[in-house]
Amino acid sequence: MSPRTPSRPVGTVTRGTTNPNRLRRMDRWIAAAHGAALRRAADPVAVDLGYGAAPWTAVELLARLRDTAPRARVVGIEIEPARVAAAKPYEREGLEFRHGGFELPLSAPPLLIRAANVLRQYDEDQVTGVWERLCARLAPDGLLVEGTCDEIGRRHVWVALGPEGPRTVTFATRLGSLHTPSDLAERLPKALIHRNVPGEPVHAFLRDFDRAWAAAAPYASYGARQRWIRAVRDLTGHWPVVDGPARWRQGEVTVDWAALAPREG
Structure with a gap:
C-alpha cells in the first residue's frame, strides 16, 4: 500500500533557476547506472522533482532516458502551481507535469526520482527526513538521485540512494x-x-x-x-x-x- 498522500504538497518553493542542458552529466550517469532497471520495468516511470521555473530538465531527462529505455516516462513535479501551468504546453507522449512536493502525487511507485538543486535551501538536519520520505516512495528496485550542480552544469556532486538509503556519492566535472x-x-x-x-x-x-x-x-x-x-x-x-x-x-x-x-x- 502506498503512503497516504497529504492534502497539501510537502516542501517549500525553490529559487527555480534552470538552464537547458544543465543536468546532462547527472542524466548520462543515471542512464548508464540505472538504464537496465528502466528497460526491465513494465512501466518505467521517472520523476523530475522540483524542475524549476522552466521545464527544460524534464524534457531533456525524457530524451536521455529513452535513448537507453525507449518506454520510459517522465513526470515533472513542482510545488509552485504557476510553474506547472507554464510547463503544461510542453506535455507530450511520455511527459507530463503535476503539482506536488515530496509526497509525490503518483498512483504507483516510480523507478527513478531525480531531485537536483532542491535541498540546498533546507537545513542539514532536514535532509535525512526528506531522503527517507522519498526512498519510501520508490519501487523496490528504484533509485533516488539527489545533488547539486552549478548554473551551467560544469560541476556536479550527487548521492544515489535505493529504498534502503544512501549508496554512493558521485563527483562529475567538465x-x-x-x-x-x-x-x-x-x-x-x-x-x-x-x-x-x-x-x-x-x-x-x-x-x-x-x-x-x-x-x-x-x-x-x-x-x-x-x-x-x-x-x-x-x-x-x-x-x-x-x-x-x-x-x-x-x-x-x-x-x-x-x-x-x-x-x-
Missing part, C-alpha cells in the same frame, strides 16, 4: 574547467557541504584527491582526461571507488557513501 578536484566542494549536496571541514571524511577525500591530482601533473601533457584518470586510479588505493575507467573518462568518480558519510555528533 575537466577543461577544473583547477583542482576540491573545486567541486562548492557543489557538495546539503548532506555534505557543511562537513567539508577537518575531521570529516569528505574533507579528507577532497584533500587526498587534490594530492593525487598534483602527483598526476606530468599526465597533463596528455590532456586533462588522462590526468584525472591517473589521479582517480591513485585514489583507489585508499578510498572505495566503485566505478572504473569508462566512467572516469567522463570526468566522474563514484565512491561508496559509507566512506564519506558525516561523522556522528
Whole structure:
C-alpha cells in the first residue's frame, strides 16, 4: 500500500533557476547506472522533482532516458502551481507535469526520482527526513538521485540512494574547467557541504584527491582526461571507488557513501 498522500504538497518553493542542458552529466550517469532497471520495468516511470521555473530538465531527462529505455516516462513535479501551468504546453507522449512536493502525487511507485538543486535551501538536519520520505516512495528496485550542480552544469556532486538509503556519492566535472578536484566542494549536496571541514571524511577525500591530482601533473601533457584518470586510479588505493575507467573518462568518480558519510555528533 502506498503512503497516504497529504492534502497539501510537502516542501517549500525553490529559487527555480534552470538552464537547458544543465543536468546532462547527472542524466548520462543515471542512464548508464540505472538504464537496465528502466528497460526491465513494465512501466518505467521517472520523476523530475522540483524542475524549476522552466521545464527544460524534464524534457531533456525524457530524451536521455529513452535513448537507453525507449518506454520510459517522465513526470515533472513542482510545488509552485504557476510553474506547472507554464510547463503544461510542453506535455507530450511520455511527459507530463503535476503539482506536488515530496509526497509525490503518483498512483504507483516510480523507478527513478531525480531531485537536483532542491535541498540546498533546507537545513542539514532536514535532509535525512526528506531522503527517507522519498526512498519510501520508490519501487523496490528504484533509485533516488539527489545533488547539486552549478548554473551551467560544469560541476556536479550527487548521492544515489535505493529504498534502503544512501549508496554512493558521485563527483562529475567538465575537466577543461577544473583547477583542482576540491573545486567541486562548492557543489557538495546539503548532506555534505557543511562537513567539508577537518575531521570529516569528505574533507579528507577532497584533500587526498587534490594530492593525487598534483602527483598526476606530468599526465597533463596528455590532456586533462588522462590526468584525472591517473589521479582517480591513485585514489583507489585508499578510498572505495566503485566505478572504473569508462566512467572516469567522463570526468566522474563514484565512491561508496559509507566512506564519506558525516561523522556522528
